[in-house]
Amino acid sequence: MFAFFCMVLGMFMAILDIQIVSASLAEIQAGLAASSDEISWVQTSYLIAEVVMIPLSGFLSRALSTRWLFVGSAAGFTAMSFLCATATTIDQMIIYRALQGFLGGGMIPTVFASAYAVFPREKQPIVAPMIGLVATLAPTIGPTVGGYLTDLFSWHWLFLVNVVPGIFVIIATATLVDFDEPDFALLDRFDWWGLLFMAGFLGSLEFVLEEGPTNDWFADEAILFFTVICAVSSIAFFARALTAAEPVVDLRAFLNRNFATGSAFSFVMGIGLYGLTYLYPLYLGRVRGYSALMIGETMFVTGISMFLAAPLVGRLTTKLDPRLMIGIGFAGFALGTWQVTGITKDWDFWELLVPQILRGTSLMLAMVPINNLSLGTLPPAQLKNASGLFNLTRNLGGAVGLALINTVLNNRWDLHLVRLHEHVQWASATAVERLGNMAQAFAGLGSDAQSAALKQMAGLVRREALVMAFADVFFLLTFLFLSLVIAVPLMRRPAQPGAGGGGH
Template sequence: MSSATPAAPLAMISAAAATPQRIAPRRLVAFLIMVFGMFMSILDIQIVSASLTEIQAGLSASSSEVSWVQTAYLIAEVIAIPLSGFLSRALGTRLLFAISASGFTIASFLCGFASSIEQMILWRAIQGFLGAGMIPTVFASAYTVFPRSKFHIVGPIIGLVATLAPTIGPTVGGYITDALSWHWLFFINVVPGIGITVGVLALVDFDQPNFELLDRFDWFGLIAMGGFLGSLEYVLEEGPQYEWLQDTSVAVCAAVGVISAIAFFYRVLSAAEPIVDIRAFNDRNFGIGCLLSFCIGIGLYGLTYIYPRYLAEVRGYSALMIGETMFVSGVTMFLTAPIVGRLIQKVDMRLIIAAGLIIFALGSFQMTWITRDYDFYELLLPQILRGVGMMFAMVPTNTIALGTLRPDRVKNASGLFNLTRNLGGAVGLAVINEVLNDRTDLHIARLQERVTWGNATATETLNMFTQRMQGMGDAALMAMKQLSQIVHRQAVVMGYGDAFFMLSLFYLGLSLLVLFLKKPASMSAEPAH
C-alpha cells in the first residue's frame, strides 16, 4: 500500500485539472475516421426507407419481401452490437474496426449488384452484421481513449452522428435514388469504406488484442443471443401488420425468443467468459442511462418513421420532397451539438437531459393538432424542437452512462448501451404502428356514426359532389365514395394526432427519471480505475 498522505493525490488531481490535456492529432484523426464509419453504418439503416418502392420494382419483389431489405439489416445489426464488446477485447479496436469496415464495404458492393430479392436480403444481413461492430467500438473509444476533460468535445460528436444519421437517412436516400438509381445507395459506400479501412489500419493504436480470449469463445451463448435478439426484432417488426401472435410465424418466433432468452441469461450469468458481460448494469448511472437510451431510441426512430409516413400517406409527397422537409431536424441537431458540448461543462448533465426530454415532448405536443394541411412551415417548429430535444437528451445520457464507468468495463458496456437504443427504436415502431392502426379504426367508426343523412353538413357535401359528377357515370355512387375517402383521411390524420399526444405524455413523464441518476463527477477529473 502507498504511504502517501491524502494531500498528495489531491494536489495531483488539482494539477491535472489545471493543466489542459492535449489530444494528439494522430489520435483525433483516427477517431474521426472511425466516427465516419459509424455514420455510414447507422445511415444505412434508414437510407433505403425512402427508396423501397424503386428497389421492389428493380428486383421484381412483393411488398412483403422488399420490407426485408430493412428488416434483415436490423436483425443482423441487433445481434452483432452486443457481441462487439468481447470481440473488441479479443481482436483489439484496430483489427475489429478494420474487419467491420471492409466487410461492410464488400457487402455494400454486392448489394448494389444484387439481381434478386433473395440475394439482396442475404447481403443486407451480412452488411448489417459486419457494419454493426463499428458503432459500439466508436462509443467505447470515445470514453476510454480521451481524457474526461475532452468528453465535451468527443461526446457531442458521437451523439450528433448517432442522432443525425438515422434522421437524414431518408433525405440522403431520396436524393441519391432521384439523381442516380437505387443501386447507388450501396455503391456510395465503397470508396469511403476503403478509405476508412486503410485509415484505421494505419492510424489506430488505442489498445492491444488479446487473442487468447478467442479460445474461450462461448458459441452456445452466441446461438442463444442470436435466437433471443433476432426473434425479438422479428416479432417487433412484423407483429403490428400480422395481428401479433395470431400469425404463425410471429408466434413461432415469440416462442423461440422466450426459450432463447432463458438460455442466454443463464449462460451469461454462469459462463466463465460470457459472450456479453451484463455486470455493468450494477452501476446505477449505467443502468438508468440504458433505460433512457432505450426510450430516446423510441423517439429517434419513431419520429423518423412517423413524419415521412404522414407526408407520403396524407400529403402525397415523393421521397425527395419528404427528405427536403425532414432535413430541418438534421440541421438543428448539427447546430445544437456544440452548444450541448459547452453546456455539459457548466451545467448539471441531469438538468440538460430533463430539459431535452421536455423540449422533445413540446415538439410532439405541437403536432397533436395536426390536420391534413400541415406542410413544411407547420412542421418547422416541431422539427426544430425535436432536433434540439434529441441532442440535449442524447449527449449527456451517453456521457453519464459510459463516461463514468471504469475504462476496463466500457467496451462491454458500450455494446449493451447501443443495443438498448436500437431495441427502443424497434419497440417504438411497433407501438406507433399499433396506435396508428387502432386509433384510425376507432376514428373511422366514430366519424361514420356521425356522417348520416341527419347530418346537414354531410348531406350538403354529398349533394355537392353528386352535382359535380353529373354525366360521369353513377354520380351518386362516386360522390359516396369520395365522401368515404374524406372520412378515412380525416380518421388517419386524427390517428397521427393521437400518436403524437402519446409521445408527448411519455417523454414528459420520462423527464422525471433523471431524479434517480447520481450526480456525475466533474468532467475534468478522471474516473477511478
C-alpha cells in the same frame, strides 16, 4: 483525433444504412421484381443482423483489439454494400443486407467505447457531441439522403455511396488506430452457446417487433412461433450470461446505477429518434401526398437543428449539471410532440418547422449528457461490453417504438373510422349536403356521379380518421417524454465526469 474521426465516419455509414433504403423501397422492389411482402426484408434483415452484432462487439473488441475489429467490420460492410448494388434478385439482396448489417454493426459500439476510454476529460466536450450528433443525425437524414440518391441516380447508389468512404476508413483505421492490444486467448473460451441463445433472443425479438403490427401479432403463426423462440432463447441467454466463465456479453455494467438508468433513457430516446423519423414521413406521404424527395427536404430541418446545436451542447456540458440538460431535452421533446397533437390534413413544412427544431435540439441536449453519465462513469475495463449494451438499448427502443406506434396508429385509425361513420350517414343533413355537392362536381360522369361522390366521401373520412390517429400517437409520445423528466433525478452526477486517456 483524425484516426477517431475516421472511425466516426465508419459509424455514420453503418447507422445511416438503417434508414437510407426506407424512402426508396418501391424503386428497389421494381428493380428486383420483388413482392410487397418480400421487399420489407431489405430493411428487416439488416436490423436483425445488426442487433446481434452490437452486443457481441464488446467481446470481439477485447479479443481482436479495437483496430482489427473495426478494420474487419468496415471491410465487410464495404464489400457487402458493393454486393447489394449488384444484387439481381430479392434473395441475394436480403442475404447481402443481413451480412452488411451484421458486419457493420461492430463499428457503432466500438466508437462509443473508444470515445470514453481513449480521450482525456478535457476532450470530452468535443468528442461527446461528435458521437451524439452522428448517432442521432444519421438515422434522421437517412430517408433524405436515400431520396436524393434514388431521384438523381438510381437505387443502386444507396449502396455504392459507401464504397469509397469505406475504403478510406479501412486504410485510415488500419494505419492510424492503435488504442489497445488484442487478447486472442479469449477466442479459445468463446461461448458459442451464449451466441446462439443471444441470436435467437434478439433476432426473434426484432422479427416479432418488425412484422407484428402488419401481421395481426399472435394471430399470425410465424409471429407466434418466433415469440416462443424469443422467450425460450432469452431465458437461456440470461442464464448463460450470469453463469458462464467468459460470457459472450457481460451484464455487470447494469449494476452501475447511472448506466442502468441511462440505458433506460437511451431505450426511450430510441423510440423518439426512430419513431418520429418514421411518423413524419408517413404523414407527409399518406396524407399530404409528398414524394420521397419532398419528404426528405421537409425532414432536413431536424438534421440542421442537430448540427447547429452540437457545438452549443458541447459548451453546456462544461457548465451545467448534465441531469438538468437531460431534463430540458426531454421537456423540449415533449413540447415538440405536444404541438403536433393539433395536426390537421393541411399541415406541411411551416407547421412542422418548430416541432422539428425542438426535436433536433432536444435530441442533442439529452443524448450527449446521457452518453456521458452512462459510459463516462464506468471503469475502462467495462467500457467495451457496456458500449455494446448501451447502443443495443437504443436500437431496441427504436424497434419497440415502431411496433408500438404502428399498433396504436392502426387501432386508433379503426376507432376513429367507426366514430366518423356514425356521424357521416344518411341521417346527417351536413353529410348529405356535402355528398350532393360532390355529386354535382362529378356531373359529367352521368349515372356514375353518385358512386364517384360516395368513393370520394369515403376517402375523406379515412383521411380524417388517419390524421386523428396521428394526433393520438403524438399525444402518447408527449406523455412518454414528460414521464422521463420526472425520472431524471435517478441519475447521479459523477464527481469526475469523462474518462481518462491511455488506450485501455
